[in-house]
Amino acid sequence: MAHRWKNTLTRADATPMAAYMNRRQIMGGALGLGLIGAAGMARSQDADALVPNSWEDITQYNNFYEFGTGKSDPARNAHTLTTEPWTVVIDGMVDNPGDYSMAQIMDAMTIEERIYRFRCVEAWSMVIPWNGFELADLLTMAGVQDGAKYVAFETALRPDEMPGVRFPVLDWPYVEGLRLDEAMHPLTMMATGIYGKTIPNQNGAPMRLVVPWKYGFKSIKSIVRITVTEDEPPTSWNKSNGREYGFYSNVNPEVDHPRWSQASERVVGGGLFAKRQPTLMFNGYEDEVASLYEGMDLRANY
Amino acid sequence: MLVDRINQAARKVPTWTLYIVSMIPVPVLLYMAQTGGLGREPVKALEHELGEIALQLVIVGLCISPLRKFAGVNLIKFRRAIGVVAFIYVVLHLLVWAVLDVQSLDRVVADIIKRPYITIGMAAFVLMIPLAFTSNNMSVRWLGPVWRKLHLLTYPIAILSSVHFIWLSKGFQLEPLVYLTVILGLLALRVPALVKKVAA
Numbered sequence: 001m002a003h004r005w006k007n008t009l010t011r012a013d014a015t016p017m018a019a020y021m022n023r024r025q026i027m028g029g030a031l032g033l034g035l036i037g038a039a040g041m042a043r044s045q046d047a048d049a050l051v052p053n054s055w056e057d058i059t060q061y062n063n064f065y066e067f068g069t070g071k072s073d074p075a076r077n078a079h080t081l082t083t084e085p086w087t088v089v090i091d092g093m094v095d096n097p098g099d100y101s102m103a104q105i106m107d108a109m110t111i112e113e114r115i116y117r118f119r120c121v122e123a124w125s126m127v128i129p130w131n132g133f134e135l136a137d138l139l140t141m142a143g144v145q146d147g148a149k150y151v152a153f154e155t156a157l158r159p160d161e162m163p164g165v166r167f168p169v170l171d172w173p174y175v176e177g178l179r180l181d182e183a184m185h186p187l188t189m190m191a192t193g194i195y196g197k198t199i200p201n202q203n204g205a206p207m208r209l210v211v212p213w214k215y216g217f218k219s220i221k222s223i224v225r226i227t228v229t230e231d232e233p234p235t236s237w238n239k240s241n242g243r244e245y246g247f248y249s250n251v252n253p254e255v256d257h258p259r260w261s262q263a264s265e266r267v268v269g270g271g272l273f274a275k276r277q278p279t280l281m282f283n284g285y286e287d288e289v290a291s292l293y294e295g296m297d298l299r300a301n302y
Numbered sequence: 303m304l305v306d307r308i309n310q311a312a313r314k315v316p317t318w319t320l321y322i323v324s325m326i327p328v329p330v331l332l333y334m335a336q337t338g339g340l341g342r343e344p345v346k347a348l349e350h351e352l353g354e355i356a357l358q359l360v361i362v363g364l365c366i367s368p369l370r371k372f373a374g375v376n377l378i379k380f381r382r383a384i385g386v387v388a389f390i391y392v393v394l395h396l397l398v399w400a401v402l403d404v405q406s407l408d409r410v411v412a413d414i415i416k417r418p419y420i421t422i423g424m425a426a427f428v429l430m431i432p433l434a435f436t437s438n439n440m441s442v443r444w445l446g447p448v449w450r451k452l453h454l455l456t457y458p459i460a461i462l463s464s465v466h467f468i469w470l471s472k473g474f475q476l477e478p479l480v481y482l483t484v485i486l487g488l489l490a491l492r493v494p495a496l497v498k499k500v501a502a
Contacts, residue, residue, distance in 0.1 A: 022354065055344045056342065060341065060342050061341060061342035061343055064455065065473065069471075069472075069473070069475055071341050071342070071347075072341050124343060124346075124471075148469075165475075166384050168472050168474055169473040169475055170473050170474070209467065210347070237473075240473055240474070241473075258417075259417055259419060259470070260413075261409065261412075261413070266343065266345065266346075266403075268342050269341045269342055269343070271336070271344065272335050272336065272344050272345060272402060274345075274404065276405055290412075
């Protein structure tokens with residue numbers, strides 16, 4: 001069931017490793033000349049001509065509070081996470097519940113590349129060339145039973161390997177959830193790689209969710225449990241502050257976060273003088289996903 | 303005695319050196335922002351660093367009188383300069399926020415009105431303005447006893463600033479709470495003297 005969704009961004013849009021190293025040097029030069037504003041504008045013009053962020057942007061600017069709340073903390077601290085062996089428990093309303101080893105999952109799934117926009121609730125964004133498989137394929141393998149309505153996810157909780165969990169920034173372990181139709185949507189994927197390389201720990205190794213039309217915090221990292229349920233599962237940020245973070249958390253430029261506007265975003269990697277760019281409805285995936293929310297008040301179901 | 307030696311040394315250091323030394327982080331931060339030293343997204347990082355330095359300077363300023371009272375260390379002559387430098391950092395913090403981050407005057411105004419954490423940050427800034435402009439010998443002479451009363455505004459400024467920091471943080475974070483605790487502790491040290499003054 002792989003390849004059900006066709007990228008509008010192609011491999012040609014992804015910057016090859018060697019080329020983006022050059023690009024960085026060019027940008028470094030531009031920076032010195034104070035031309036970075038122009039570079040930032042070129043970057044934000046056309047959605048179809050999106051340039052994926054560099055490997056450095058993607059792997060050194062992360063929110064993964066289990067490894068610290070600073071943006072560079074995960075890159076610094078996440079090396080301690082043991083990702084081999086790794087087991088994912090799939091349970092709840094499935095025909096084949098059990099412990100699935102990462103190797104088992106990788107054998108059964110077809111890995112493909114998806115270049116997606118990534119929009120954080122904090123109003124910054126990136127473009128990321130993910131490698132992974134559709135979550136629908138994994139759920140189909142587990143056999144979703146009739147009557148199931150939601151899918152719950154849980155991140156590993158390892159105090160010995162995660163310095164950030166010593167303080168209750170959130171109620172650990174991190175948990176997230178999707179409606180079943182959102183989870184089965186062809187855009188929804190499990191990422192196991194970036195730029196064709198194994199996904200780094202700070203990005204959620206060995207397997208993390210990617211839901212490109214929702215704010216980044218929905219895309220839970222380092223998953224150890226997937227539970228198919230009938231009831232809406234609790235989600236970490238909603239538990240922490242329900243007024244600010246709803247269950248749906250679809251990217252929506254018209255519904256502000258109570259503490260900041262969501263109308264525009266800062267593209268990571270543009271430097272000091274980059275222009276903000278307007279945020280797109282459903283992060284630019286309106287054609288693909290708007291039908292999931294037909295008749296719903298998106299302001300009430302934020 | 304160590305205290306005497308500190309006091310002697312402090313007497314020899316002219317106040318203007320404090321301005322020079324305390325402004326060193328500005329070019330350093332700008333250089334870091336341009337060269338990747340502040341991470342992949344330098345605007346927020348720079349904004350945050352400048353705000354945090356301002357808050358730290360407010361705390362340093364609040365330490366001066368307890369240091370004299372409880373330890374005999376006299377650094378009073380630097381206090382006004384510390385306040386002025388804190389104000390400069392707040393101005394820079396505001397400029398980075400408005401010009402590099404928000405990038406629109408309409409949205410700056412909307413944020414000040416609509417977002418309570420920005421409203422109180424802005425309130426702290428407004429309260430600092432009269433203090434910054436009266437931190438000179440002429441104003442001290444001119445205002446007389448009113449000057450001391452006016453500069454008690456430092457207390458609400460400190461509290462507002464640290465609440466601003468707590469409020470803008472996501473989740474339950476330790477660092478901003480430490481700032482508020484330190485500030486409340488420093489203000490608590492002043493309570494006995496204030497009570498005595500009111501009772502007298």
